[in-house]
Amino acid sequence: MSGHDNLNHAAQRYVIGVDVGTGSARAGLFDLNGNMLSVSKRDISLFRDAGSVVEQSSTEIWIAVCDIVREAVALAGVDPAHVIGLGFDATCSLVVLGEGGRSLAVGPSDAPHRDIVVWMDHRAVKQAERINEMGHEVLRYVGGRISPEMQTPKLLWLKENRPHIFDAAWQFFDLADFLTWKSTGDLARSTCTVTCKWTYLAHEQRWDPSYFEQIGLGNLAEDAFARIGQRIVEPGTPLGQGLLQEAADLMGLLPGTAVAAGMIDAHAGGIGTVGVGGKPTSNMAYVFGTSSCTMTSTEEPVFVPGVWGPYYSAMVPGIWLNEGGQSAAGAAIDQLTSFHPAAAEAAQLASSQGKSLPALLADHALQQVSHPSDVVALATGYHVVPEFLGNRAPFADPHARAIIAGLGMERDLESLVALYVAGLCGIGYGLRQIIDTQAGSGAVVERVVISGGAGSNPLVRQILADASRKPVTTISAQEPVLLGSAILGSVAGGAFSNVRDAMDALSRVADEYLPVENELEERHNSRYEAFLRLQETARVIQSS
Ligand SMILES: Nc1ncnc2c1ncn2[C@@H]1O[C@H](COP(=O)(O)OP(=O)(O)O)[C@@H](O)[C@H]1O
Numbered sequence: 001m002s003g004h005d006n007l008n009h010a011a012q013r014y015v016i017g018v019d020v021g022t023g024s025a026r027a028g029l030f031d032l033n034g035n036m037l038s039v040s041k042r043d044i045s046l047f048r049d050a051g052s053v054v055e056q057s058s059t060e061i062w063i064a065v066c067d068i069v070r071e072a073v074a075l076a077g078v079d080p081a082h083v084i085g086l087g088f089d090a091t092c093s094l095v096v097l098g099e100g101g102r103s104l105a106v107g108p109s110d111a112p113h114r115d116i117v118v119w120m121d122h123r124a125v126k127q128a129e130r131i132n133e134m135g136h137e138v139l140r141y142v143g144g145r146i147s148p149e150m151q152t153p154k155l156l157w158l159k160e161n162r163p164h165i166f167d168a169a170w171q172f173f174d175l176a177d178f179l180t181w182k183s184t185g186d187l188a189r190s191t192c193t194v195t196c197k198w199t200y201l202a203h204e205q206r207w208d209p210s211y212f213e214q215i216g217l218g219n220l221a222e223d224a225f226a227r228i229g230q231r232i233v234e235p236g237t238p239l240g241q242g243l244l245q246e247a248a249d250l251m252g253l254l255p256g257t258a259v260a261a262g263m264i265d266a267h268a269g270g271i272g273t274v275g276v277g278g279k280p281t282s283n284m285a286y287v288f289g290t291s292s293c294t295m296t297s298t299e300e301p302v303f304v305p306g307v308w309g310p311y312y313s314a315m316v317p318g319i320w321l322n323e324g325g326q327s328a329a330g331a332a333i334d335q336l337t338s339f340h341p342a343a344a345e346a347a348q349l350a351s352s353q354g355k356s357l358p359a360l361l362a363d364h365a366l367q368q369v370s371h372p373s374d375v376v377a378l379a380t381g382y383h384v385v386p387e388f389l390g391n392r393a394p395f396a397d398p399h400a401r402a403i404i405a406g407l408g409m410e411r412d413l414e415s416l417v418a419l420y421v422a423g424l425c426g427i428g429y430g431l432r433q434i435i436d437t438q439a440g441s442g443a444v445v446e447r448v449v450i451s452g453g454a455g456s457n458p459l460v461r462q463i464l465a466d467a468s469r470k471p472v473t474t475i476s477a478q479e480p481v482l483l484g485s486a487i488l489g490s491v492a493g494g495a496f497s498n499v500r501d502a503m504d505a506l507s508r509v510a511d512e513y514l515p516v517e518n519e520l521e522e523r524h525n526s527r528y529e530a531f532l533r534l535q536e537t538a539r540v541i542q543s544s
């Protein structure tokens with residue numbers, strides 16, 4: 001082959017990344033320089049019931065995923081034979097399937113298509129509390145406390161409340177592992193999913209049966225973990241024989257196309273971003289979508305009470321991860337703004353302009369100032385601790401609740417804008433609190449590298465930099481989370497020999513948002529003090 005042919009050959013190889021977030025699934029087709037040639041998206045349903053039940057349908061998600069992959073290939077106009085690999089990431093939601101992959105109803109509605117307990121479902125709060133009281137050694141590797149967002153409390157809830165479903169279940173999957181199984185028929189689980197959400201000890205490459213016995217899930221251990229994962233592989237590992245014929249037909253790809261072991265969505269955002277500057281340990285990945293996830297990598301394990309981890313090899317291979325963030329972040333902004341009297345009118349205005357409500361509010365805020373950092377002045381008197389769905393870090397407290405301070409009788413759009421800015425500041429102060437807490441335990445970061453739907457807005461980035469006092473960096477990829485899953489596909493497809501090499505090659509710094517250094521710095525410092533005081537007050541009054 002001539003040099004010219006070689007170049008052509010490289011230019012004609014593509015990879016696909018699929019990201020299943022809470023509210024939508026996206027597929028992006030990339031070349032091997034990290035350029036995204038096409039993207040396709042579908043909204044996915046959330047079914048909510050009384051209490052904190054939140055469910056989804058794996059069938060709906062699978063159909064959406066196949067459709068968007070087919071669309072992305074068609075939009076880019078590439079020959080499917082030139083697609084060398086496919087990677088998946090998804091929220092860490094629990095999929096429950098019976099023999100032959102039949103959907104099992106996970107909740108009280110008994111609707112069989114509702115076979116996913118979504119990550120944000122807090123039905124297992126009591127089970128999590130009981131597990132925490134037992135204090136098993138494995139909890140050291142989840143920040144000291146298991147979260148009801150993780151899978152073992154959810155499995156225990158199923159066993160106690162829907163024993164017929166628990167007994168009938170053939171496989172319990174994290175959503176990303178479900179998608180790779182559907183695509184290839186391979187039951188392997190990813191180190192990322194089982195380490196972060198199922199208490200697999202990746203640093204020792206084993207499950208701990210005594211944990212499962214102690215908490216009342218001993219039968220999962222008795223059959224050598226056949227229902228939750230016997231073969232655990234690194235993200236990016238090629239699975240099975242690649243795409244099955246049926247999946248390939250649905251996706252418009254060739255059977256045998258390499259499929260990579262996947263990742264949780266936040267972690268894909270992490271590998272899509274933290275490689276910039278060549279030093280993942282200096283960078284905190286911040287994935288700002290429905291929730292927010294802070295992902296910090298260290299060479300040695302760092303134990304930070306209240307911050308999930310340390311997890312070995314769960315994101316960047318061969319190093320440790322601490323994961324914090326907030327359960328509701330974009331969702332907190334949505335909830336906060338929905339209470340305001342001007343919300344419905346503003347939402348209509350936004351839709352008439354083809355924007356989301358938060359995007360409209362950000363634009364309105366920017367129109368009133370000469371520099372983005374100045375928007376903090378619009379929020380004067382308003383303070384928000386946006387913990388609508390508990391505190392993920394650094395308190396690991398699912399019972400924590402939000403506080404909104406400073407409300408008057410205002411009904412106008414301006415006050416809604418002010419509330420929105422105060423909400424974003426609150427998200428930024430939560431980030432600052434996590435950065436400070438981790439630094440106190442030895443995990444120091446120099447910058448925040450941002451991704452996620454909410455993180456794509458320039459005003460959001462500037463407010464986060466000002467509130468957290470860290471530079472906020474963006475990478476050149478338009479969709480860093482999709483790039484992360486495409487990186488996995490590129491490794492499985494043989495374009496790179498490992499994830500680290502692919503990260504180095506494909507992520508490039510784009511912009512940097514520096515923390516403001518004029519008198520507004522002091523304004524943020526005093527607002528941060530107010531945030532801490534209000535958060536403490538919320539904790540004190542929680543049970544009264
Ligand atoms: N400019 C913005 N300001 C604040 N929040 C935003 C903004 N744009 C989007 N969001 C929020 O981000 C969330 C969607 O992010 P995305 O990453 O697409 O979601 P998913 O969790 O489904 O992956 C929604 O809660 C949305 O309201």
Ligand SMILES: O=C(CO)[C@H](O)[C@H](O)COP(=O)(O)O
Binds near residue numbers: 021022266288
């Ligand atoms: O717990 C998670 C990561 O560890 C969830 O998957 C995540 O928080 C949900 O992600 P998103 O906000 O992007 O929908």
